Amino acid sequence: MKKFLMLAVLSVVLFAGCQKADFDSTVTGEALGAFTLNTPATNAALVLNAATPTAKVEISWTASKPGVDVTPVYKWIAALKATGNLDAPLLEIPSDNNGADAKLTLTQKQLDDVLKAKGIADGAKADLIWSVKADNGSTQLVAGDIRNISITRMKDGVTNFILLSPASATAPITVNPVSTADSVRFKWTKGLPATGGPAITYQVAFSKDGNFTSPLFAIPASNTGKDTALSIAAKQFNDSLVKYGFTDLSQTVSLKWTVIATSGTWKQQADYINDIAFLREVNFYLVGTPNGWSIDNPLKLIVDQKADRYGTVFYTYIKLAANDEFKFFKTPGDWGSGYGDNGAGTTPGSYKTGLNVGGNLKVTTAGIYRLTIDTKNELAYVQQKQVGVVGGMQGWTPATPLYGAYLQRDKFLIIVPSSGTDEFKFHDASLGAAWNFGIGDDRWWGGADGKLVQDGGDPNIKAPYSPYTRLIWDATNVQQMKYNVYQGKLRIIGGAPVIGDWNPANALDMDYQGNGVWKKTITLTASTEFKFVSAEGWDLNYGADGAGKIKEGGDNITRAAGTYTVTVDEYNRTYTVL
Template sequence: MKYILKLLPVLMGMILVISGCDKLDKMDPLPVYQLGVSPVLSSSTTTVAPLLADSNKAVVNFSWTNPHYSNDSATTKYILEIDTTGRNFAKEGTRIVIGNLSTSLTGRELNAYLLTLGFKLNVAQTIDVRLMSSYNNNNERYISNVLKLTVTPFADPSVLVTANSAVTVTLANASQPSNTFSWTASFKGFADSVTYSLQYDSAGKNFVAPLEIAVGKSILTKGLTQGEMNTTALTSGIPGGNTGKVEYRVKAVTPLGAIAYSNVVTVTIQSYVPILRMYLPGSYQAATGNGSDWDPGSAPELIRDLRSSVFNDMYYIYIYLPANTEFKVTTGRTWDVNYGGTGGNLVQNSPNNLKVTTAGVYRISVNRTTLKYDIRAGRMGFVGGATGAGWNPPGVFPTYAMGAPATNLFVGINSFVANDAWKLIDNDSWNNGSNAVDETRSYGSTGGDGSTMEVNGANFPNITDATSRKRVIWDGRDVNNIKYFISPATEMRVVGDGINQAGVNDWDPPTSPQMTYTGNGIWTITITLKAGKDIKFLAGNAWGAFDYEDNSGQSQATGVDKKIKWEGGDNFKTPATAGTYTITLNENNQTMKIN
C-alpha cells in the first residue's frame, strides 16, 4: 500500500505532461519571416527617341513587382541602374526610389544619363536597365531582370541673346566694351561641366567654316570690345570702313564629345580699318639678340607710318644687320602672309629672301599695297637753322649725325643756335612728297621733351635758353609712339662711392668730378678709383638730371666697351684693382670704357 502511494505523484505528473502536449498541438504555429524575392522590372516602352520639346515630359515609365520583404514596404529601397548594353553595369547611372513601385524619366533626365554614358546625339543606341531592391540599410539585396531599351539622345542647346543688334566701332575706342552675348546652359541636368565657345560667320553662310572665340567651362556670357567686334567683322569678310552683318552662335561641348549649337543672332557692325603689324624675321635674329632665327614670333616689329596717305601701307625700321643677312617681312607673327622679292619689288610668299651683304645700320621700308621695298643706310642727324648744318640735308652727314646704339634708337649731342628752328632727318635730301618707300623721312613735333614725333611734320620747338648744347634722343622702340627727348648736355659728372679723389664726397653731385666733352657724343676723364665700388654718370650737378647706368651686368673688366642705359639700371662697378684710370663715355654708341 505504501508503494502505491509513492507512485501516485509520478503518475499524476505524466498525465499532466501528456495533457499539455495535446494542448500545444492545437495552438497556432509561430510566424516565419521571409527574406523577400527578386522584383520583376518592366517599362512602358522599349524604344525612346525624345525631342527637345519632350524635355520636361515623362518619356519612359518603369514599374516593378513587390519583393515582399518583411518590413513596412514604404521603407524599401530601390535603385534603378542604367548602363550601355553589354557593359554589365560597370559604369552605370542610378536613380534611387524609396517605397514606390514605379518611377519615370523626363526627356531631359534620360538625356543626362545618356550623355554621361557618352552616347552620340541623334543616334539610336541601346541601354540595359535593371532594378536592385533592399532594406533601407542596403541589406538583403535582390536584382531584377535586365531590360534592353533603344534610346536616342537629343541636342539640348543654349538660348543665345545679344545685348546689341547693331554696333559702331572705332579704332580710337578699340579697347572699350562694345557688345555682350549671354546664353542659357546647354544640356540641363547634365552633372559634368560643359565647355562653351562663341562662333561667328558672315550672315547667310550657314556656318560652313565658322571662326571661334573660346569662352570656357560653365561660363554663360562673353563680352567683346570694339576691337574684338571689329575683328569678327573683318574676318567675316566685311572690309574696314564698311557696314555688314555677322551671325553668332554658341557651341557647347560635353567632356565626352556631345556638341550642341544655340540659335543664331545677327549683329550689324560698322567696322573700321584696323592696325596691321609687320615683322622682320631673318637669319640675323639670334646673333643680334632679336629672338630666334627666322622666327616671326620673336622678330622685331616695324614702325607703322601713321600718315593718313600711307596708313596701314607703309612700314619701316632702323636696325643693325650683320654681313650677308637674309630676311623677310611678315604681316603678323606667323608665316601665313610673308613677303620676299628682288630689285625693290615685294612678292607675297616669294622664295627669294631680302638681303644685305655688308654689316651696318639699315633703314628698311616696305609698302604692302604698292609691293615696293627700299633698303638704305639707317641714320639720323640734325638739320635746320638752329644746327650747324643749316637747312641743307647734304651737309648733315657725317658731321651732325646721331649715334645708333639700338634698333629704332638714335642719340646725339648738338650745339644749337638759340631761337631758330630745327628737325631730325634720316637722309641727305628733303622728302619729295612721293610717299614712296625710298623717300626721306624728317621728324618734328610741336611738343616738348618726351613728345610724339610726326613724319615730315612740323619743326621742333625753338631752343630759347642760353645753354645751347643739348642731348637729343630719337626713340622709336615703342613702335606705337615714336618720341623724342631733349636735355642739357653742358656737363657730365662721375658720381658714386668709388672715387678716390680729394674733395669728392660719396654720391654727392656738386663735388663729383666733371668729364671733358671731346665731340661726337664722347666724354673723357682720368680719375683715381677705389676697387670694387660703384659709380654712375650724371649730366648735371644735382640729382634728377639725366643719368646713365650699367647695361653690362656690372662687369669689372677694363679696356672693353660696356653697354650703358638711361632708362634706369644698376650702377657700374669699378675695377677689381684700385688705381688711376681713364674713363670714356660714348653717348652716340651708348658705351663706356675704363682703361
C-alpha cells in the first residue's frame, strides 16, 4: 500500500512537470545599444565637384545592438551648425539598404540636390553638424557623438587626371641653365570641366615639401595654360629657380611637382605628386694630346662663375708636354663643335677662334698652363700659369705668389709659412696690372666654408696654423671649386710606440725642409709598417704607390729593425727610407 501511494505521488509530479508555460510574447518596447560614428572625421570639408557627379560620398558608423526581436533602421541627420538642432534636422536621409546598413552612400549629385532643395545656393558652403539616429519602432537613439562637416555645393569642377612625365625620381636631370634652345618638359592627362562649365587652364606647380596650397612657384602650361603639357626653355626655368632662392648653381635642386587645373572657381590638383631634381650644368670641353684626342671622352673645363661670364667663359689648369696640341669643344662626340686656332689675338697668349673654325692650338714648351675659351668674344688663351697663394705671409704681392705642387689637372697643393693669423687669396700671378681680374689676365679666389668665391671677390681666407699651413686648391668638380686648409705638419705613423702605435695624436712630427720636403730619422726595433698623416689625423694620409712613390690613402710601408732617415716630397709625390 505504501509503495502504491509513492508511485501515485510521483505520477502527479511528472504530469505537473510536463505542463507548457504560458508566456506573453507581445512587444512592449526594446532597448538599443549605444553606437558611434566612423567617417568622415569631424571638421571634414567636402567640396562637391560638378565634373564628377557620380563620385561617391560615404558616411559610416558602428551598428547599434538590437533588442530581442527588432533590428533598428538608421537615418543620417544634419542641421545648420550656427542655427540648427538635430532634434529638428535640416536633412534626414535613410542609410543604405532601406535604412538597414550602418552606412550611407550617396553620389555627389544626390547630395548636391538635397542641399539645393533646402535652399543652399550653387557654390555656397554649408557648415553643418551631423549624427545618425537609430530607430527600432519603439525606441530612438542618436549616436554617442556629434560631428562638424562643411559641404560646398556644386558650381564648377574638373574630372580627375594624372601626371605622365617626367616620372617621379630623385636622380637629377641635368639642364643647361643658360640655354634657350634646350627645354624642360612636363606632360599630364586631360581633365574635363563640368557640363557647360568654363574651359580648363593648367599650371605646373613646384614645392619643397609637397604643400601645394601655397606652392613655391607655378608656371602656366603651354598655349597660355590650355595645353596638357609645358615646355619651358632651360634658361627660363633656371631663372625661376634662382628667383625663388636656388642661387647656387653647383647644388642639386630637389623639388616636388604636380599640376593644378582651374575651371571657373574650381581648382583640381592632379592625382599624384612627383619628385624631381635638377642639376644645372653648362659645360665646355678640351680634346687633344692630353686625352688621346678622344672626342667621346673630352676633358670638362672649369665654369667661370662670374655673372657676366657664366656660360661663355671656361678654363682649366693642365700640365702639357712640349708640342702638345688641342682644341676646345662644345659638344662631346661632335667634331663639328670645335674651337681652334684662327690666328693670333691682340694680347699675348690669345688666339682668334670660333665655332668649327681654326686648326689645332699648340704649346712648344712643357709646363703648367691655364687654357681659356671665351665663346662670346671668340677668343682662346694659352698662358703658362698655375695657382699659388698671395697674402700676408708674402706681402700681398700678386706678381710673385707662393707656389706648390700640381697634383693633377685643376688641383694644387701649397705649403705656406704662416703665423696663425695670416690672411690670403689663391692667385695665379699677375700678367699685367696687379689685381686685374680679366679673362686673359689674373684670376684669384677668396672663400668661406671650403667653397671658393669664383669671381675674384672677398672674403680672404685665413691660414690658422703656425709655423706652416697646408692648402689645397681643388676645381676637379668644375661646377663648384673648393679648398682645404690643414695644419702644415706631416707625421710618421705606424705600428711602434716611437711612431704612435697608429694613433695620429702620438705620431712623430717630421721636420720641414721647404719646397714640400719633409725629413725625419727614426729607429725601429722590429719589422714595422708605417704611413704619413697630417696633424689632423687620417683625413689626409699618404702611403706607398709603388716603389718610391706616395699617394693619398696608399699602402703601408714596411721596414725591418734599424735606424732610417725617412724623406717625403709632397710636391713630387715621392719618398725614401735610407
